[in-house]
Amino acid sequence: MATVITEERSNGTLSLEKSDLNKNVFIACIIAALAGLLFGLDIGVISGALPFIAKEFGLATHTQEWVVSSMMFGAAFGAIGSGPLSNKFGRKYSLVVASILFTVGSLGCALANNTEILIIFRIFLGLAVGVASFTAPLYLSEIAPQKLRGSLISMYQLMITIGIVVAFLSDTAFSYEGQWRWMLGVITVPALILLIGVLMLPRSPRWLALKGRHTEAKEVLELLRGSDETAKHELDAIRESLKVKQSGWSLFKTNRNCRRAVYLGVTLQVMQQFTGMNVIMYYAPKIFKIAGFASTEQQMWGTVIVGLVNVFATFIAIGLVDKLGRKPILKLGFLVMSASMATLGFLLNQGVTTSFEQYFAAFVLLIFIVGFAMSAGPLIWVLCSEIQPLKARDFGITVSTATNWIANMIVGATFLTFLQVLGNAQTFWLYAVLNIIFLFVTLILIPETKGISLEKIEQNLMAGIPLSKLGKK
Incomplete structure (x- = not known):
């Protein structure tokens, strides 16, 4: 039977056919784990692009270091701010923010006409990486069934390493013509895919319960777990843990x-x-x-x-x-x-x-x-x-x-x-x-x-x- 995914306007969750439960949970987790792929892409892509950027802009050693490290500067602030952001707006919309920052940052880097603009948009990418590195594993841990939680979170870590490889392969392909702008700009494609995919994701049931939206939390759990009894039991466990x-x-x-x-x-x-x-x-x-x-x-x-x-x-x-x-x-x-x-x-x-x-x-x-x-x-x-x-x-x-x-x-x-x-x-x-x-x-x-x-x-x-x-x- 084909997977059925439609969007509920009332609470922003997915409507999932119960017979396709495992597939739908897996799809939701794959979309969230795309944040890990983008994380890896941003880590790896600068490696191949830097020699060409340094040559075109005539960068000194110290400036090259700042082109590289500016992303981590942004990521530190993104990580610090992601907790309050995730708590207020939810894990889903924090990932939306991250995907928008990924898109804007990669386009800005590709179009930069001087070092200062490049560093500014590298900081944008860093903010995206910081938010994603905090929010994506958190979301995965809260949406995955307990028996699959460890493997699905490990999948996020694996996606980071795969993203690094994809970045290196992409850099190699564009290196023959020295096209460093394409090396940096190609990240826009998976960033847009992540943005579209995240908009279809269900809310975290734990976050809904945290905000007192217990009915919506139970609806999401019923759709993802395929059982009213399982959903009720898990919601009770969430409520108990939230007492701490x-x-x-x-x-x-x-x-x-x-x-x-x-x-x-x-x-x-x-x-x-x-x-x-x-x-x-x-x-x-x-x-x-x-x-x-x-x-x-x-x-x-x-x-x-x-x-x-x-x-x-x-x-x-x-x-x-x-x-x-x-x-x-x-x-x-x-x-x-x-x-x-x-x-x-x-x-x-x-x-x-x-x-x-x-x-x-x-x-x-x-x-x-x-x-x-x-x-x-x-x-x-x-x-x-x-x-x-x-x-x-x-x-x-x-x-x-x-x-x-x-x-x-x-x-x-x-x-x-x-x-x-x-x-x-x-x-x-x-x-x-x-x-x-x-x-x-x-x-x-x-x-x-x-x-x-x-x-x-x-x-x-x-x-x-x-x-x-x-x-x-």
Whole structure:
């Protein structure tokens, strides 16, 4: 039977045939996860476009860094503002705002006739990414059936890595003619698709219940779950959970244990960004050039391979996180990343001259990508969502998300300067040392939360148990 999707004017929800329930829930989640694809596109697209932008506008090193990092500057503000925006207008219309910002930002970047205009519209894109990075996973968690929640939220993370690959492929296709405006402007197409798709999405039943619109919340749940009894049971559970009022800021000010959780979330996000992963995402062609790949074609296809490895290695984390646990995978990941950066620094210090040395340097770079994608990439987000106390959950996640983008901005705004001031080899050695530090932080501070309920983690936190023991049964 064909899927039936029509819009209810009264409450802005979808009218879904019950016989197509699973398909319709999946379609709604796919549309929301498109925000992740756009997230990835915006991360990846600047990598290929930057060399051509720098040449056309005659950009100095510092200005190139600001072209890259201006998006993260906007994303930090977008992440901070997305909580109030999502609470007031709902998850659906927050995604509408994000899709409009994606569209305006990508068009503005493509049409920019000077660096200042380009940076302004990169900030618009950053605002979109910040709102989407907060709202899309939240919406997915609230609309998905409990048994599918983890896999559908993981799908959002996977869409980010796919978006990066698509951006690298698009950049490569346009690089032959040096068409950087098309590289940046092509994002408009998925942004418009997201805008149209989001307008057809149902409201979040949890948000409707939060606003006291219980009848509408029950109608949405009935349509998505296909059962009055299931809808009633889930709505009762939502009402019960909403009795726990969010008081994050006041709890943060008055409760030492709440502050410990927030600071741990901040630490985790700083660790993730200063591994050096986004240096590779933003400056991959530059890094391949340093490694001895002289032609633009070699640099761009090397970038595509980086993106593909990132996608496939993410499946390692998805498959092992609930079997081996968070901490062992993080330890292995930081060790692999440190060894890779140290080896790459050694190769650059010795001088990459032969074809074997060039390809070995590229291989080491890909091993680094595997180390990140299987560990710090997805698992930092998992831990940040697990360690926050329920009453301060929204506040804690907002702070850690904003930290992610601020740290991301710092990384993007310093890499080329490090290369100039420290030198190529020394810059990669710096990241190797940072990853060793993060390995020791993981050993000493980070808890193992595998198989532990959120309630038990919170109980341990509020009892003053050391952070490394929060997963104690």
